[in-house]
Amino acid sequence: MFEDPIVEEVRRVRQEYARRFNYDLHAIAADLRKQEQDHPERLVSFPPKSPRKSKHARAL
Template identity: 50%
Template sequence: MWTDPIVDELHRIREEHAARINFDLDAIVADLRRVEAEWPGPKIAPPPRQLETRPQTEPDHASTPH
């Protein structure tokens, strides 16, 4: 089976990072947020997402049995 070497490397890095923090999810998130805050590059926020609104339809009472 073919494997992607980039994906394999990302999995290895993620595993090593988690192991350094004893696989504590809260600590992993805190560490990633710290790294993000200290990152010297520009921060780019994604544009706000528009929620899709569905038109409200009246229930079809004619098709329900009485």
């Protein structure tokens, strides 16, 4: 099976990051929230999309 070096690197980094917090999801989430606050310029947000009307939608 083909092994992609980029995928392997992402998996390795993810594993190391989780290990830093003893695989505690609450601690990981808290760290991510802190990073968001410390670096708001790295966040991307888009305006909400308006719902599309389907051609097949039935009128009530």
